[in-house]
Amino acid sequence: MGGSHRMLNNTYSDFFMLMSAEAEAAYQQEVCAEGYAGFRRLLDGLTEAIKAAADADIPNLERALNKAGRLFPEPVQFSPSWACIWAELGATLAAKRHVLSSIPPAERTGEWQVIMDNPQVVQEVVCYPGLDFHDAAYLYAYFRPQLEKSEYIRLQKIQTVIQELGS
Template sequence: MMKSSAWESLIYAESEQEQADYQQMVHNGGYSAFHQLLEGIKHKLKFMQDAEIEQVIGWLDKGQRLFPEPGVFSPSWLHIWDELRQIVIIKSDIMARIPLTDRAGEWQILIDNPLSIQEIVCHPALSFDEAAYLYSYFRPGLEKNEYIRLQKIISLITDVGD
């Protein structure tokens, strides 16, 4: 049953026995094993394409069914399944709003709160997939008066110091 990653092992665990074996392996591996699973899921979400949305939701449902209490691995993961679903929903909305033909090129994410003295956070030089993922990741946690922008770079000049 074991494939090359924890994420692929979740996907390919189809029979009840394979799922039970996988569930036991992750529980035996504890924090580290569940962390590997989550890293695989996040990687998949980062590069998820339009045609994969329903399939990815199904895999998240399967993960939640096999690991209904992720807080046993870490308290910070208590609501991880809801957080991952939010990322899928937000990224799906972004993909629906930006046609495939407009996605090539460099993108960036800006996060700012104009009413605070904190600096603007900028994540430049991203692909559309990476930018849409980061937007989806940061969007739910925005504080009062903060905003987030997903921007495509049309013109760019870069200089590097000596």
């Protein structure tokens, strides 16, 4: 009895450690019994793990996403907004893998920014300046799958900055 309550306290790390079919079934049952809140905790854990992921974490996260999709094939039952959540998280993880494999660790220092624009539409350019590499990599990975036709996204390292404050 006590074990089942412990599991709900830290859904994601317990999920990540599930090894046996029995443990998976018990976890699945608990999350389904708890409903929205339990599933939300799993999604938040997966999202945070993707955000924090370093190069070596990607294969384990890919396996974790596959397992989550297998245990919860119909996330829409928890919320209509989650109908495509596995595809969305998978696309974000794939974009993060692409960034990490494209930029060697030695080149990740310094200030980074992410810029998005659609030159065909009159709208503001969106810019996230002053980021460290891992925050910039996650923002790029998060927004990349959502790009509309003719929009672009750029992940850039800043070499030189001149900044003034108005008075």
